Amino acid sequence: MESGKKEYRRSTIHIPERKELAIIGMILVALAVFVFLSISYQIIFIGYTILTLFIFSAYLIMWLEGARTEPILPEPKKYPHVTVVVPSFNTGDTIFECLAACKKMEYSGTFDIIVVDDGSTDGSYEKLKNEKGITLLRNEKNRGKASALNYAIRHAKGEIVACIDSDTYPQKDALQKAVKHFYEDDKVASVVVFVCVSRPKTLLQRIQEIEYWISFGFFFRTIASIDGLYVTPGPTAFYRKDVLLSLGGFDEQNLTEDMEIALRLQKNGYKIRACHETQVFTEVPATLRKLFRQRLRWYRGGVMNILKYIDLFFNPKYGQFGLFILPTTLGSGFFAALFMAWTLMSWSRGVFDWLAPFAANLPAGIAAAATNWGEGLLVFQSSWILGIFSLSIWTYFLVKSFEISNTEPQPRHMLPLVLLMWVYPFFIGFTFLMAYLHELFGMRYSW
Amino acid sequence: MASPYLKAALLTVALTFLGFFFISQFDSMRASELRSQLDELSYQLESERLMFLYSQTIGSQAELCSYFATATESKANKAYLLAEKIRQYEQSNILNAEYEKIRNQYYLSNAALYLNLRLAEKYCAQNSHTTILFFYKIKQSCPECAAQGKILDALREKHPNLRVFAFPHDADLPFLNALVRRHGITQVPALVIDDKTVLFGLQADWQIEAAFDKD
Incomplete structure (x- = not known):
């Protein structure tokens, strides 16, 4: 096991890593251009579809063979003391609701709550001073979430620490249900719970609500069933304190410390379990601008951590996690970005084609555009037939995701669902591309 | 460990085969749609040729000219639409190998119709x-x-x-x-x-x- 200090030093981004990234980036861009110029749309589409079909089939079979039934766990011999850790930075508008939900939790053992104020300037620290039933710690300067968590963990009395974001509201039974999973296996060092969207209002939030059901519901449960979780989501995750401390705590230089810690746990042979018997509800960005910012951070963190843990990818030593889960989850982001770049390129060609008649002869261009302008724009491609199979499997995942979240599909889910399927992927692909370019050119990230 | 992936691979292969079966059905459906439109062109062409042959052998030039004057709302008028359709179908086609044949047959029929028209103009002094x-x-x-x-x-x-x-x-x-x-x-x-x-x-x-x- 590595010492914490060493781990910290490794976590900062070094110049050689940037160079490596730049080289990989250049190769991928060159490859994309080559592919775009030399292979037809049909071939790329068919290749992509068959790959997707394989990945979906694999998740389908994992679901059917294991994840479908959650094991009934025996009651643990004792319920250990749990320390709930809530980091806060200018979260005056949500933290009191969060603390109220935390205090309401029912647990057979005992638990205490530590709030770390990370140098808030919105007056929430002063208000928190009056809050009863919590231990309040304070960083004078804002030092980031990971730092705040580490500070709290060093002060935590519990054998288990529950890291809960200040904009996340756990259900009453969150502790009771999640802690059991630590006793499934000696190697379990972390338990994640089902993260859902709290009170979705805007259309964008309603899209994310379904997205969370699919990723944190269906996919997390399936991935956890083969011990492949690659992120312990920031909103709520439980950890064994001694393991966290022995690994050096959270990486304070990382954009997505929740992914980094999960990969570090995996690398050191620990297991991460998922508990879907209880839900936590988290606030999600309401506007596209905010969502873009959030996802840019996620995906930049993803790129950062892929590079940091590149040795785990396709490494048979890490079994299914290294060979299948990492490439198809984190790695597929590269595919998404590549596919997006390619799509943007072909669209720009489409726009050029569309403009050409106007440039050649403006009145004629207008006249032509005025007569059945939509005709021939969308000709059914034979290759789309293959996509129908992937779509069917994905629909099955969707149905299961609704079941996991105990939600009846309603007409109000229709619009967000359609947008999630046909528009949202372009946003995600575009954001990943931007995140990738940001990392490539080494732009500074500001919180 | 390999087993879920092996199963997934088998499922993928099976679905891919099934998919390509549907694709081949779909592709040949479109090809036969084009072929039947080409058949109409050839039919028109054939009847014009026959009319010409008739006028040269047992009929008269007047009969030929009156035929050309009435029967000229030709399919060739929709020529570019058919050409565009052939192009679009060919682009979205994967498995059907007939397209080159279809394309060439279309060009030839179209060319023949054009020449027939020129012929009619020459013989009948039609200039309308x-x-x-x-x-x-x-x-x-x-x-x-x-x-x-x-x-x-x-x-x-x-x-x-x-x-x-x-x-x-x-x-x-x-x-x-x-x-x-x-x-x-x-x-x-x-x-x-x-x-x-x-x-x-x-x-x-x-x-x-x-x-x-x-x-």
């Missing part, structure tokens, strides 16, 4: 029609050609006695090459109006009308 040869290209994308095609279609509806024959200038068939050489087509889209005026580049409807009013 305006004929436009429209050259486009097939080897590269040509958005201007597609725009020109739409304009010609609109124009044809406006002028019932207008006939449009569309030919690719880069299909490399002997007859088409001769036609391209005859009119000196070096770039597309190009329009040849009544065998005389040649217009290069995308033309608006009023520009074309101005050109055939000159005749």
Whole structure:
């Protein structure tokens, strides 16, 4: 096991890593251009579809063979003391609701709550001073979430620490249900719970609500069933304190410390379990601008951590996690970005084609555009037939995701669902591309 | 450990095969749709030839001319639409190998219809029609050609006695090459109006009308 200090030093981004990234980036861009110029749309589409079909089939079979039934766990011999850790930075508008939900939790053992104020300037620290039933710690300067968590963990009395974001509201039974999973296996060092969207209002939030059901519901449960979780989501995750401390705590230089810690746990042979018997509800960005910012951070963190843990990818030593889960989850982001770049390129060609008649002869261009302008724009491609199979499997995942979240599909889910399927992927692909370019050119990230 | 992935691979192979089976069905369905439209063209062509043969043998020239005068609302008028359809279907096709044949058959029928019309003009001194040869290209994308095609279609509806024959200038068939050489087509889209005026580049409807009013 590595010492914490060493781990910290490794976590900062070094110049050689940037160079490596730049080289990989250049190769991928060159490859994309080559592919775009030399292979037809049909071939790329068919290749992509068959790959997707394989990945979906694999998740389908994992679901059917294991994840479908959650094991009934025996009651643990004792319920250990749990320390709930809530980091806060200018979260005056949500933290009191969060603390109220935390205090309401029912647990057979005992638990205490530590709030770390990370140098808030919105007056929430002063208000928190009056809050009863919590231990309040304070960083004078804002030092980031990971730092705040580490500070709290060093002060935590519990054998288990529950890291809960200040904009996340756990259900009453969150502790009771999640802690059991630590006793499934000696190697379990972390338990994640089902993260859902709290009170979705805007259309964008309603899209994310379904997205969370699919990723944190269906996919997390399936991935956890083969011990492949690659992120312990920031909103709520439980950890064994001694393991966290022995690994050096959270990486304070990382954009997505929740992914980094999960990969570090995996690398050191620990297991991460998922508990879907209880839900936590988290606030999600309401506007596209905010969502873009959030996802840019996620995906930049993803790129950062892929590079940091590149040795785990396709490494048979890490079994299914290294060979299948990492490439198809984190790695597929590269595919998404590549596919997006390619799509943007072909669209720009489409726009050029569309403009050409106007440039050649403006009145004629207008006249032509005025007569059945939509005709021939969308000709059914034979290759789309293959996509129908992937779509069917994905629909099955969707149905299961609704079941996991105990939600009846309603007409109000229709619009967000359609947008999630046909528009949202372009946003995600575009954001990943931007995140990738940001990392490539080494732009500074500001919180 | 390998087992879920092996199963997934088998499932993928099975679904891919099934998918390609449907694709081949779909592709040949479209190809036969095109073939039946080509058959109509050939049928028209055949009956014109027969009429000509009849007039040369046991019939009279007057009968030929009256046939041509009445039966000229030809399928060839929709020529560019069919050409465009062939192009689109060919692009979205994966498994059907017939397209080159379909394309060439279409060019030949179209060319034959055009020559029949010229023949009728020669024998019957019919001059009530305006004929436009429209050259486009097939080897590269040509958005201007597609725009020109739409304009010609609109124009044809406006002028019932207008006939449009569309030919690719880069299909490399002997007859088409001769036609391209005859009119000196070096770039597309190009329009040849009544065998005389040649217009290069995308033309608006009023520009074309101005050109055939000159005749």
